[in-house]
Amino acid sequence: MRDVPAWQRWAPDAAAGVATLALGIVEVHGNIYLDDERPAAYLLVLAVAVGVGLSRALPAAALAAAWFAGVVQVTSGVGALLVEVLLAVVAFGCARWGSAVTVWLSALSMPLGAIIAVLWLDSDLVYRALEIVGVRMLAETAYRGGDWRIPASLLIFALLATPWLLGLALRFLDRARSSRVSQVEAEAERDQAEEIARLQESQARLARDVHDVVGHSLAVILAQAESAQYLPDDDPAAHTAALKRTMANIATSARTSLQDVRQVLSAPAGAPAAGQHGDLEALVEGVRASGHEVVSTEVGAPRPLPPELEVVAYRVLQEMLTNAIRHGRRGEPVRVERHWEGELRLEVRNVVGDAATTEEETRPLARVDPAELAAQAGVGHGLEGMRRRLEAVGGRLDVRRREEPGGATFTATAWVPLRAGR
Template sequence: MKRAERWLPDLLAAAAVVALALVEVKGSAEADPWPPLLVLAGVALAVGLCRRLPGAALVVAWGTGLVQLWLGVDPMLTEVVLAAVAFGCARWGSLPTVWLSGFSIPVSVGLAVLITSPYSFYQALDVLGINRIAVETYRSGGYDWRIVAGLIGFALMATPWLLGLALRFAARSQDSRRSQVAAEAQRDQAEEIARLREEQAQLARDVHDVVGHSLAVILAQAESAQYLEDADTQGLKTTMANIAGSARSSLEDVRQVLASTSESQAGAVQHTDLDSLVDGVRASGHEVLTTEVGTPQPMPPELAVVAFRVLQEMLTNAIKHGRRDQPVHVERHWEGDLRIEVRNAVLPGDVPPGGGQGLDGMRRRLEAVGGHLDVRRRAEPPTFTATAWVPVRNR
């Protein structure tokens, strides 16, 4: 919208005040009409500024009042439109403008009563159709006419000021509600982004665990094939079959991981058989010694998946970083929580896995369900031990 169009309602309001001023001055008995016209021109300017520049409108209104006092012009009926200035200051003005305009109302009404003659007051009341009541009240000595004039003037100015203040608070409350709604929308959006990022991180950890484990098993099986006798075709076929089985199982596991992230297949069942992991490592040629203490307990699917992925990563690290000529020890303790411990021998001086993605992924998985992970390196004998505590029930 152009600047002139934005000011058009204000210009029309000022023009209407000028028209009323001309009618009032023309109908008055003033010998010199120019002083009243000058005063009413200031009133029209104040009305025209009260919406866009309420502070300037208040200054113009006070300046017009001082000029009126200096010229000795009696208050005129058209000056009632200064109520629009009171409304504009309360509705759109700054905080100092609001308080100054409120303070100006009793002061300006008091000054107007002081300079108004009884004749002008009753003439104004006659225009309003209440002259008879006012005259009878005055003659009966019930009230001084200045009290009546002050009360009427104060009501005419204070009412629009209070209305503007009420609309100001209502608009501020509405803006606050809008800001709250916008803040809630931004918070929901941020939560959705965080959820999507967590799902992506979870998917990355799942794929890392599946692919890393299967590649470690396949690599171990392929390396063991190098030590087979050339004439041992049956052993070679067995090893190749194990490699194919590991690859096929890995591919199926990856498909299940991807399916579990889809809304249409959110209930896809993933592998949770811990014994199958141990069997897969044994098929690669590694010796695995297992110990199970206590009675195995059924676990919720989400906790069973966590236990499966954690043991999968533990065995992957044992294959990659452990000695092939020493067994991998796997212990499962069903005592309250499920405690899984994997221990493997390492060469002296070897650096065990420390802050890699695998260990970080295990910690995140366990902490998400209320469990925790502990990893330790022992010098004598050189071993690396990873211990995980997995809750058996949701907490």
């Protein structure tokens, strides 16, 4: 409606007002009972026409015009006119499009106007008015001097109240329709927000999986490549054989990483990647193959886990070992413990390298917040990913720095709740 010119929006209302004015003029001109009151009758007709024309655009002004017509009629003595029936249009417009104040004022105006009308009219005027509108039974009652005031007031009230109630009903129907549209839009926005949240969570899960797989593999490959620098070269044959083994290990690690990345990228959304509890030992062996000394301890009998817990345990230990390789001091063993009693507890401890050592590491037995530790060690994404994975299955993560005689140590401990696998 914004693009429609103003004159087009006003045209139907203006046409209704002009038609009302024309009908009223014709009625007044042909009314033989109007002599001296004819100018006042034309003014009354004009007020009714203005009220009809403004009933949609300006309901409050239309109501004022209707009251003005009533005042003119009472003060001038003009009898009832047929065109006044169109005041029902004003009553409809006030209830349909008026403000709350206009609706209440129009509701009060109907009984008040009916009372004033019957008090002002005499029996002859009532007879003529009722005869005009075709209510002959009531007209005869008025002509004979019967009790006409109550039926007349009820008739006038009904002529105004019926369109008023219709307008009010349409008003409430529009509100209900608008409410339904708003509800549908709100539900669509909520569904869209939920879909965006699901996509973001899926992207975050994919990023964590790729980070874990690629980060671990690159750390192992880097460690293996660096270990080649320290191969003894006094025996060329032994040096060549050791170098070939190192290159084979690098190729195996790269091939495994590529397979894992393909598996992560091809897995359906929300589907866990493959992983068995035996793979935990394979992770440890992969770190050993990179040239790092690993002391592995396993307490209790390994149990089969549901797929989602297998993935969590695998990825968490993978990230722990990655951090140990990246930030551990070369030549110092990485200690790995797996406890299967009550719940699966994974613990990886290593001596921190000189470059990663800070003053904060001198706090003995102090628990370090993962976010704070991320800023110190540069491994925030991995720690945050571990924490989210564990919390999603009811587990928890603990990260500590300790100052020990052999140097500062980094200990990461994860608890994974055990549930029987299917």
